[in-house]
Amino acid sequence: MAEIIAALDEQGANTMLDTVIGAIPAQSKSGSGNLGPFVASYSVVATLTSGDVDLIPPDIIRLVDLRVNWDLDLSFGFDLSSILPDFCLPRVCIPIPCVGDVCTPRICIDWPTISIPVSFGDFVKATGDFRLDISLVGGIWKVQGVIVGIPNLQFGATTALLLAAIGAAVTPILLVIPFIGPFLAIAVNAILLAIGIAGVTGFLGPILTPFISGMKIPIYKQPKLFPILPAESPVDPQVDMTIDLIAAAVAHNGAEDELVLTADVSP
Amino acid sequence: MTRIGGFAMINTLDSRALQRTDCYGQRFMKAGDYKYNIVLAHGALISTDRPFVVSVMDTDTKSGMKQHDVQIKSGAGKFQVPNQKLIINVGDMVMWNCSDRDAPPYAVVGDHEFFNRNRLVNESGFSHAFGTAGDFHWVDAHGSGAAGIVRVSDPRCKSEEDIKRWQQRLAKGTLVTISTENVEPAEVEIVTGQTVFFIVTKCKGISITDAQLLNRSTDETGIGKAGSASRQKQPKSDKPREKPKSK
Numbered sequence: 167m168a169e170i171i172a173a174l175d176e177q178g179a180n181t182m183l184d185t186v187i188g189a190i191p192a193q194s195k196s197g198s199g200n201l202g203p204f205v206a207s208y209s210v211v212a213t214l215t216s217g218d219v220d221l222i223p224p225d226i227i228r229l230v231d232l233r234v235n236w237d238l239d240l241s242f243g244f245d246l247s248s249i250l251p252d253f254c255l256p257r258v259c260i261p262i263p264c265v266g267d268v269c270t271p272r273i274c275i276d277w278p279t280i281s282i283p284v285s286f287g288d289f290v291k292a293t294g295d296f297r298l299d300i301s302l303v304g305g306i307w308k309v310q311g312v313i314v315g316i317p318n319l320q321f322g323a324t325t326a327l328l329l330a331a332i333g334a335a336v337t338p339i340l341l342v343i344p345f346i347g348p349f350l351a352i353a354v355n356a357i358l359l360a361i362g363i364a365g366v367t368g369f370l371g372p373i374l375t376p377f378i379s380g381m382k383i384p385i386y387k388q389p390k391l392f393p394i395l396p397a398e399s400p401v402d403p404q405v406d407m408t409i410d411l412i413a414a415a416v417a418h419n420g421a422e423d424e425l426v427l428t429a430d431v432s433p
Numbered sequence: 434m435t436r437i438g439g440f441a442m443i444n445t446l447d448s449r450a451l452q453r454t455d456c457y458g459q460r461f462m463k464a465g466d467y468k469y470n471i472v473l474a475h476g477a478l479i480s481t482d483r484p485f486v487v488s489v490m491d492t493d494t495k496s497g498m499k500q501h502d503v504q505i506k507s508g509a510g511k512f513q514v515p516n517q518k519l520i521i522n523v524g525d526m527v528m529w530n531c532s533d534r535d536a537p538p539y540a541v542v543g544d545h546e547f548f549n550r551n552r553l554v555n556e557s558g559f560s561h562a563f564g565t566a567g568d569f570h571w572v573d574a575h576g577s578g579a580a581g582i583v584r585v586s587d588p589r590c591k592s593e594e595d596i597k598r599w600q601q602r603l604a605k606g607t608l609v610t611i612s613t614e615n616v617e618p619a620e621v622e623i624v625t626g627q628t629v630f631f632i633v634t635k636c637k638g639i640s641i642t643d644a645q646l647l648n649r650s651t652d653e654t655g656i657g658k659a660g661s662a663s664r665q666k667q668p669k670s671d672k673p674r675e676k677p678k679s680k
Binding site: 255256257258259260262265266267268269270271273274275276342343344345347348349351 | 444453454456458460497498500502504526528530532534558560562564565566587588590591595596599600603604605606607608625626628630632
């Protein structure tokens with residue numbers, strides 16, 4: 167029988183995981199991804215907020231509505247001519263008194279390449295199952311929850327909001343392009359339609375999923391050998407304790423489920 | 434000025450530095466060979482090469498003025514024309530334009546007065562298509578005092594019909610005639626994309642230059658009070674207004 171037993175009910179596990187997940191520092195990454203037909207470079211910073219804990223025997227901690235708060239800077243460039251037909255000024259003739267007509271040639275304008283920077287922040291929720299994992303590495307016992315599988319991110323209104331942010335970022339850039347004024351609405355719509363909801367989801371998913379898919383929640387960490395009484399004198403030396411074995415499980419105990427840690431110790 | 438895509442979208446108003454939606458025209462009233470070059474803007478004093486020539490022939494027949502369009506091609510900082518020698522008759526007009534996407538601002542320069550130092554003189558003209566809305570106060574960069582204003586309003590196209598109507602309006606040009614220091618009319622109103630012809634009938638040599646490029650206050654133009662920065666405006670008629678005052 168284990169010498170030490172510690173148990174947490176779901177309420178206690180909620181409190182503990184709030185603290186533990188809240189202590190995970192902000193994570194960042196950068197790279198490039200496909201935003202619809204465009205290639206966008208990005209940098210993203212994400213922090214995690216714990217959701218509601220559901221303990222599921224024998225070894226699963228389910229976090230419902232685990233939240234990823236993210237701030238994204240993205241930039242994508244493209245040739246406007248790829249979404250707008252080139253535009254031609256017609257031949258313009260004007261009669262000059264005593265001289266005759268003077269005409270300009272037809273002048274065609276191919277649109278420039280533009281770069282659109284967008285900053286946007288939001289959160290996304292996911293439900294993740296974490297399996298209890300116990301290890302002894304380098305003389306340290308560790309108990310952690312390791313996520314099982316790849317959770318499905320629930321983007322909800324985020325995609326529409328990011329599309330709106332892209333539209334808002336595109337407009338002032340297009341406004342300064344000569345001759346585009348009358349086509350402004352067409353150009354903005356063409357860009358947003360080219361990206362679409364699917365494009366935004368396809369862009370955000372691969373960026374944000376790794377913040378959760380590789381996630382490990384530290385639950386308990388203790389050296390295998392640790393002092394329980396300090397040395398008092400040369401004839402009263404330090405007293406150490408050895409943790410021979412640690413086990414962790416989710417157990418059903420009466421009306422509720424508990425997270426239970428047990429340890430076998432020896433002097 | 435939009436510095437997107439290199440030189441592709443520069444649309445400043447300056448007859449000394451021609452751009453893709455500008456045309457420079459010169460009417461030749463005397464027979465002879467007129468050698469010229471096309472150089473980077475403001476490079477007239479540096480370049481002495483004159484590889485191209487307009488050969489003006491005397492003719493007995495009295496026909497009307499004929500216009501000859503010269504489409505300039507640019508590449509690697511140099512400019513080429515289709516025919517090194519262009520033969521025309523006395524009284525004809527030559528119109529130069531370079532609509533290449535990456536063409537830098539340029540000038541047509543020669544050894545005769547009208548090809549010299551980027552000045553518009555007798556029987557010459559300059560056209561500019563205005564790509565953005567706003568009030569464009571122009572002045573003569575050479576200090577003659579000639580000045581004017583082009584008020585460009587956004588056509589506010591909301592439907593296909595609006596765009597069609599706007600495109601039809603683009604074919605209609607607006608004429609500004611400059612004689613000595615008289616500008617007629619000194620103020621014109623157009624919509625985005627329309628072209629203004631500045632025709633010089635008699636002048637020692639002026640430029641049509643956005644006052645902002647010269648860091649001139651709009652008061653110096655003597656017309657209006659708005660700046661030349663782009664400002665969206667309600668669509669207005671493209672009829673020229675009466676000249677506010679003579680210079």
